[in-house]
Amino acid sequence: MTESAGTGRDAEVVSRFVESFAAQLVEAGMTRMPARVFAALLSSDAGSMTSAELGEQLRISPAAVSGAVRYLAQTHMVSREREPGSRRERYRVHGDQWYEALTNRDAVLKRWEAALREGVTSLGADTPAGRRLSETLAFFEFLEGELLAMMERWRVHREKTFGPEGPQG
Amino acid sequence: MTESAGTGRDAEVVSRFVESFAAQLVEAGMTRMPARVFAALLSSDAGSMTSAELGEQLRISPAAVSGAVRYLAQTHMVSREREPGSRRERYRVHGDQWYEALTNRDAVLKRWEAALREGVTSLGADTPAGRRLSETLAFFEFLEGELLAMMERWRVHREKTFGPEGPQG
DNA sequence: CACTTCTTTCAGAAATTTGTGAAGTTAAGG
């Protein structure tokens, strides 16, 4: 048993899950380090870890942690907070916040829509290709609205199931 | 004006849209060649092109077309059909089929769920981390159902807006 | 304001991915 001092958690079991879940994220298109860091945070009891802890668990350099965290913060999957009275930082999965990040590909959708609108205009709205692009555009606009409504339903469903707090608020 | 013989389409305008839309897809995580091939098919009047046509428009080798098409076919973004009495093949965006491909990350979702279930068990359902994983799992299960319902609503919405055929049904 | 602790940046080594040409395979047409 690889049991780190006093945590009551088998480091190897944790690591096994972290790596296997990260691998799935990678396969779905996420880059490796952000995926591993995110998986580690997700399976930490506190829901947050320091740079040093991440480096140790994942066996990566501070530089790699820094890069991964920057990406995760930009995409709102993780938030950073300063430990008061210390230059140490904690990175945290913020309860529900990251579901939104996952579905809120809003910026992406918007850019696709813009590109498609361009296409409809330049290929001609009355050509077969133009009509196809129009329909695609309509789909994305539909999607955008649906995602919003869906997240609202999830919030309700979640409160019913897990209570207004949820794991680690 | 770069007008290819008799098509009535300005090749350069088409190309400009194809490349810019493909670029957006790439930025969202799709690999370059599949993105370009898909964009080209999407903006073709017929909704389908041959390998040669794709190679010419995108300036890529038959090998590259082959690889891209294999990927697109596997992910059901594009279907392949044989031109009768010829060894030439046509690749086609199949009207509505590809919306489903886009949202039906079903296989991916299922694998994430499996990995999470593993995690809940191995970290302990009654630990803080285990509870967090449980909630994540619940979210994906919720998502799965929602996507299904959403596509049904889209089908209805689409028929109302575009008629039962749609562009190149 | 020096000291220490933590984080970020950066240049480059290492690994991975991508696209090509060339050879191989399949199937239509004579």
Added chain:
DNA sequence: CCTTAACTTCACAAATTTCTGAAAGAAGTG
């Protein structure tokens, strides 16, 4: 069955991405 058109596979070169060590940059502390 031989020829030829079309697609696929494969090994490799090129481009890109990823991660690291080293150095520089912040930010608390005495």
